[in-house]
Amino acid sequence: MSIDLSQFIPTFLEECFEGIELMEASLLNLEQGDEETINSIFRAAHSIKGGAGTFGFNHVTEFTHLVETLLDEMRDGRRNIAHKDIEILLDSVDCMRLLIEAIRDDCSYDDSKVIVTSQLLTATLNNNSIDENIVEDTTKDNENTSNAIADDNLTHWSISFIPEHHLVQTGNDPLLLLNALAELGKVSVTANCNSIPSLVDLDATELYISWQITLITAAKKEDIAEIFEWVEDDCQLVISNEESIDKKPAEINLDIANEADELITEKPTIEAKTKVKPNVTNDSSLQKPKAESGSIRVGVDKVDSLINLVGELVITQSMLSELGNDFELSKVARLNSGLEQLLQNTKELQESVMRIRMLPISFAFNRFPRLIHDLSKKMGKEIELLISGEQTELDKSVMEQISDPLVHLVRNAVDHGIEATDVRITNGKPEKGTVSLDAYHQGGSIVIEIKDDGGGIDSNVILAKAIENGLVDESTSLSESQVYDLLFEPGFSTAKTLSDISGRGVGMDVVKRNIQSLGGRIQIESTLGVGSTFKVFLPLTLAILDGQLVKVGREVYIIPLITIVESLQTQEALINRTSGDMVLYRLREDNVPVIPIYKLFNIPAQNKAIKNSLLVVVEADGQKVGLMVDDLLAQQQVVVKSLNENYQQVEGVSGATILGDGSVAMILDVPSMINMALKLAKKQQQNNIVAEEVIH
Amino acid sequence: MDIQTLANEIPVEGEYALEGVDFISSGEQYLTFSLGLEQYAVNILAVEEIRSWEQPTHIPNAPMFVKGVINMRGVIVPIIDLRLKFGIGEAKYDKTTVVVVLTAQHLTKSRTMGFVVDAVSDVLNAQENDIKPAPAFGGSLAQHYIEGIVNVAENVVTLLDVTALQTIEKQSDNY
Numbered sequence: 001m002s003i004d005l006s007q008f009i010p011t012f013l014e015e016c017f018e019g020i021e022l023m024e025a026s027l028l029n030l031e032q033g034d035e036e037t038i039n040s041i042f043r044a045a046h047s048i049k050g051g052a053g054t055f056g057f058n059h060v061t062e063f064t065h066l067v068e069t070l071l072d073e074m075r076d077g078r079r080n081i082a083h084k085d086i087e088i089l090l091d092s093v094d095c096m097r098l099l100i101e102a103i104r105d106d107c108s109y110d111d112s113k114v115i116v117t118s119q120l121l122t123a124t125l126n127n128n129s130i131d132e133n134i135v136e137d138t139t140k141d142n143e144n145t146s147n148a149i150a151d152d153n154l155t156h157w158s159i160s161f162i163p164e165h166h167l168v169q170t171g172n173d174p175l176l177l178l179n180a181l182a183e184l185g186k187v188s189v190t191a192n193c194n195s196i197p198s199l200v201d202l203d204a205t206e207l208y209i210s211w212q213i214t215l216i217t218a219a220k221k222e223d224i225a226e227i228f229e230w231v232e233d234d235c236q237l238v239i240s241n242e243e244s245i246d247k248k249p250a251e252i253n254l255d256i257a258n259e260a261d262e263l264i265t266e267k268p269t270i271e272a273k274t275k276v277k278p279n280v281t282n283d284s285s286l287q288k289p290k291a292e293s294g295s296i297r298v299g300v301d302k303v304d305s306l307i308n309l310v311g312e313l314v315i316t317q318s319m320l321s322e323l324g325n326d327f328e329l330s331k332v333a334r335l336n337s338g339l340e341q342l343l344q345n346t347k348e349l350q351e352s353v354m355r356i357r358m359l360p361i362s363f364a365f366n367r368f369p370r371l372i373h374d375l376s377k378k379m380g381k382e383i384e385l386l387i388s389g390e391q392t393e394l395d396k397s398v399m400e401q402i403s404d405p406l407v408h409l410v411r412n413a414v415d416h417g418i419e420a421t422d423v424r425i426t427n428g429k430p431e432k433g434t435v436s437l438d439a440y441h442q443g444g445s446i447v448i449e450i451k452d453d454g455g456g457i458d459s460n461v462i463l464a465k466a467i468e469n470g471l472v473d474e475s476t477s478l479s480e481s482q483v484y485d486l487l488f489e490p491g492f493s494t495a496k497t498l499s500d501i502s503g504r505g506v507g508m509d510v511v512k513r514n515i516q517s518l519g520g521r522i523q524i525e526s527t528l529g530v531g532s533t534f535k536v537f538l539p540l541t542l543a544i545l546d547g548q549l550v551k552v553g554r555e556v557y558i559i560p561l562i563t564i565v566e567s568l569q570t571q572e573a574l575i576n577r578t579s580g581d582m583v584l585y586r587l588r589e590d591n592v593p594v595i596p597i598y599k600l601f602n603i604p605a606q607n608k609a610i611k612n613s614l615l616v617v618v619e620a621d622g623q624k625v626g627l628m629v630d631d632l633l634a635q636q637q638v639v640v641k642s643l644n645e646n647y648q649q650v651e652g653v654s655g656a657t658i659l660g661d662g663s664v665a666m667i668l669d670v671p672s673m674i675n676m677a678l679k680l681a682k683k684q685q686q687n688n689i690v691a692e693e694v695i696h
Numbered sequence: 697m698d699i700q701t702l703a704n705e706i707p708v709e710g711e712y713a714l715e716g717v718d719f720i721s722s723g724e725q726y727l728t729f730s731l732g733l734e735q736y737a738v739n740i741l742a743v744e745e746i747r748s749w750e751q752p753t754h755i756p757n758a759p760m761f762v763k764g765v766i767n768m769r770g771v772i773v774p775i776i777d778l779r780l781k782f783g784i785g786e787a788k789y790d791k792t793t794v795v796v797v798l799t800a801q802h803l804t805k806s807r808t809m810g811f812v813v814d815a816v817s818d819v820l821n822a823q824e825n826d827i828k829p830a831p832a833f834g835g836s837l838a839q840h841y842i843e844g845i846v847n848v849a850e851n852v853v854t855l856l857d858v859t860a861l862q863t864i865e866k867q868s869d870n871y
Contacts, residue, residue: 601756664753
């Protein structure tokens with residue numbers, strides 16, 4: 001009997017990602033080193049390997065096998081857990097993620113990183129202490145090569161490498177040897193395929209090829225011999241010095257010098273890769289085609305409570321239908337109580353279903369220990385990450401969209417916030433910088449705090465920069481928070497030099513836009529010399545919002561309750577008309593511009609006079625406006641439906657909802673309405689200018 | 697009504713068969729409808745349902761031919777008056793005015809929209825070689841909406857491309 005395995009692949013991939021995350025988190029904790037952690041890492045790797053084997057993802061199996069072997073050695077105590085090994089393992093975890101993602105998205109991946117890492121893994125495995133040697137060797141080689149440039153001491157080596165047929169069966173890969181040679185200098189290789197037998201006699205497990213290699217390097221014979229150390233017994237190896245090149249053509253010299261440079265900068269050891277790593281995380285977080293994960297894991301308790309509620313609903317339904325079978329007026333009281341029960345049930349059911357979409361924010365926070373680990377290494381800053389409130393629950397779709405802005409904010413905190421270690425010491429701060437992440441509920445929203453104990457934000461620097469960029473006038477005086485808001489202006493960067501950690505990719509303006517598109521806002525608090533706090537306020541869920549139903553003409557609109565400051569009836573005395581038909585309403589100290597919805601949306605209205613009309617004062621982006629409506633209706637929770645799905649984005653409207661009577665009502669998008677009103681005003685001004693010109 | 701009378705009510709095959717429809721033929725089937733005096737048709741596989749006209753909810757600053765949105769079993773469906781979009785006939789709403797709800801693929805996702813027409817008439821069966829390209833000159837209707845024309849008796853039916861019908865030009869800033 002054959003089972004179609006493909007149906008299990010999504011589950012397998014999900015388990016892989018879980019395993020990979022677990023491995024990463026444990027590896028970061030491994031630095032203290034305890035057995036239980038290694039065991040759990042090993043188990044995760046093992047189950048990924050096993051699963052991949054079952055589904056025939058052989059490249060994953062092969063790669064994971066290397067990782068597993070290394071872990072096994074650590075587990076058995078045959079290998080000390082060195083810092084280097086952890087770095088290699090972290091890289092391997094990255095590679096595994098790359099491989100699994102490639103399977104999930106069914107696309108190709110950049111295999112150079114995988115090859116490099118697996119080579120490194122093999123090298124590490126081949127000798128318990130080889131990792132030391134590799135580093136030493138390469139440094140030695142580099143010294144040698146650099147010496148060579150100085151001493152003009154390059155040598156032509158001619159190497160004849162004739163492996164025994166069974167070489168590959170011992171687990172050695174000739175290609176790895178050749179690659180290792182290439183790292184020593186300039187290599188040209190000729191393969192001799194003469195001894196390959198006809199297909200009938202060919203044994204796929206045997207190796208029939210031999211190689212003739214010319215190597216131009218400064219390395220000594222011992223260095224070359226060392227590469228072949230593991231195959232020495234299984235091959236005929238002749239290493240001979242062709243000639244010493246004392247007078248070589250200048251171009252070769254240049255060539256080699258370049259290569260030597262490359263060797264130094266791209267020293268294929270750990271440093272080189274740590275340089276690659278942050279970029280990779282960059283790319284994958286920003287440019288990867290967004291594969292929204294189609295499934296979520298739900299706790300059994302949540303499902304149980306759903307089943308209970310549905311059970312109650314069924315009981316209520318049967319009660320009501322029994323009541324309806326022979327209804328008479330005397331039973332009205334029972335009908336009413338039944339309906340009330342139904343209301344209660346549906347409400348609870350709705351809440352429970354919503355709760356299924358909620359995930360603890362640790363899903364978003366989990367990537368930060370690794371990020372901080374990599375960043376601190378790269379920046380040479382010692383940083384401690386404190387995470388709290390990771391159990392705070394957040395809607396899944398909000399979480400997916402907030403993760404990238406959060407990464408940006410954390411990167412900023414490390415790059416711009418925390419000062420260099422020497423600066424910190426001179427300022428009398430602890431050497432280790434602290435970045436803390438916190439999440440908690442506040443009112444109807446979730447607050448995520450990113451806090452650093454760095455230098456704080458110098459508002460004078462920002463102001464100077466803003467004036468330089470022409471964002472503000474020199475004469476305007478701005479409050480502190482207004483100055484901080486300048487950070488979110490497009491094209492504003494105070495980074496003195498653009499580093500590849502921040503100052504590239506998404507800017508703060510994109511961060512703010514992302515947060516706003518989720519219906520949230522961001523706030524900065526900062527004290528110079530003490531640190532800064534970025535607070536992100538997010539709605540609990542995107543699918544449901546509390547709305548105020550208003551009527552304009554024949555249409556019903558919904559204003560999100562969260563934006564409403566107050567509703568009032570206008571008094572004639574407080575209405576002011578200024579600067580050409582702009583209407584301002586005096587609300588205590590403020591002058592609030594009045595926007596009649598009927599004018600903005602081009603619809604007929606019952607009441608066009610501002611006098612004695614109803615005004616809903618709303619606030620967005622710190623700007624208050626009064627929306628003029630015909631009537632205020634009920635307040636209720638509405639389910640947000642997208643207009644985009646079958647139509648397109650409509651200006652001034654964030655979505656639609658279905659009301660109790662089955663009709664559709666538009667949900668107003670206050671910031672976008674303010675924009676519309678501004679555009680409308682600008683257009684009128686332009687028309688006036690044109691008109692003036694015509695007159696003149 | 698007993699079973700016998702019910703059985704008698706069932707039409708004998710061919711008795712009420714729709715004119716022009718051959719159920720075993722391999723050609724495509726099209727739903728024809730009228731706009732003013734003209735006959736149009738869309739691929740019947742795209743037709744989700746045919747509804748009677750109801751007043752939709754207005755979309756702010758939408759083009760004239762977008763009448764608004766309705767709630768179709770929990771899905772928000774925009775309603776487009778084809779008579780206004782094509783400038784054919786008179787946009788009046790009475791008992792025979794119907795909305796043809798069409799679903800079509802747009803790249804990766806499908807989109808559902810309702811189109812107001814004067815009346816739906818028939819199901820038309822057209823073989824591939826019955827469909828002729830529309831003459832390039834003349835009509836006010838943009839070419840990209842037209843899949844081809846088919847002769848039905850003395851009349852000409854224009855086949856419309858559903859995906860093109862559903863494509864909405866960027867909402868204009870003119871308000």
